[in-house]
Amino acid sequence: MNRSTFWHLIERTQEEKHGDQEKQIALLREQLLHLSLEELQSFAHIVDELCSESYRPLLWAAAYLMNGGCSDDGFEYFRGWLIAQGATVFSQAVNDPDTLADVIPSHQRDLPESDFECEEILFLAQHVYHEKTGEEMPSPHRLKYPSLTREEIHLITDDVAVAQACPRLWALFHYKA
Template sequence: MTETTFWELISTSKRQTTENKYEQTQFLTNYLSTQTEEEIFSFEEQFQKLYAKSYTSPLWCAAYVAMGGCSDDSFDYFRAWLIAQGKEVFENAMQNPDSLVPVFDTLRDEGRGDYPGFERMLGVPLDAYIKKYNFADRSEGMDAYYTKLDKFPRIPFPEIVFNWEEDDTESMKRICPDVFAKYWDDPF
């Protein structure tokens, strides 16, 4: 699976599922479970490349401001959510985290009490693998999946150098002034 094919699949999953983000993971899981094992692991690889690429200080700053704080785990879920938004949103955010303001606004306007995080997106390839091979015992499926996944090279995260500090609001304003102006006093 190429990166282009990956983004096309994400786009299709968003078009096919308008109710909520969990339907998006169901769509992706169902689709991938009908593909070859190679395609499932290739999806994982493409996802992990983008996941590592988005491990940046400016994005973490935007997530921190918008959510009123952002732990390591919350940033993981934020990046999974960001990928699930599609190529255009992802690439725009990589260039300028302030591009997320209208995306955040739409999320908030939907009124479902949602926030920009999507932990379940991280498990799509695993769920597809388990469904494909119809494992009755989830832990058995997990063991088989991770045994095979271990044979693939790991995508390393870049070393992150923070250019903002939690207790220095001016440093956050410099990184994402629009996100700060809109969400600092009223986070998700």
């Protein structure tokens, strides 16, 4: 499986979910059931690559702002949510997290309990693999995330820096953080 095929699967389920993330995961699971074991492994590898590519301090700051806080696990789940939004949203957000202000549904903007997380997508291929074989998916060499500097870590919770870097997200979500 290449990235084009990967994104096609994500975007097809994104279009059919009608605002329901659980429905998207169920639809994606149905799609994955038709893949070969090698394709499932490739799907899982692409998810890992995308998580590594999106391990960026300003994106973590956006996740912190949008979710009213964000642990390292929370940032992992946020990136799962980001992947579930599709290729365009993903690539735009990696390059400029403030673009996420354009994709947040208005009904989620004002709810303090809204979360922008999707843990399920991170391990969906592994679960389908286990369902099909009764065995765990062989673990390829996990990608390492880049190390963050002390300054980059500080950026995640620096209100002034986040407000300057992501003014539209700040305007929508600063009351939650």
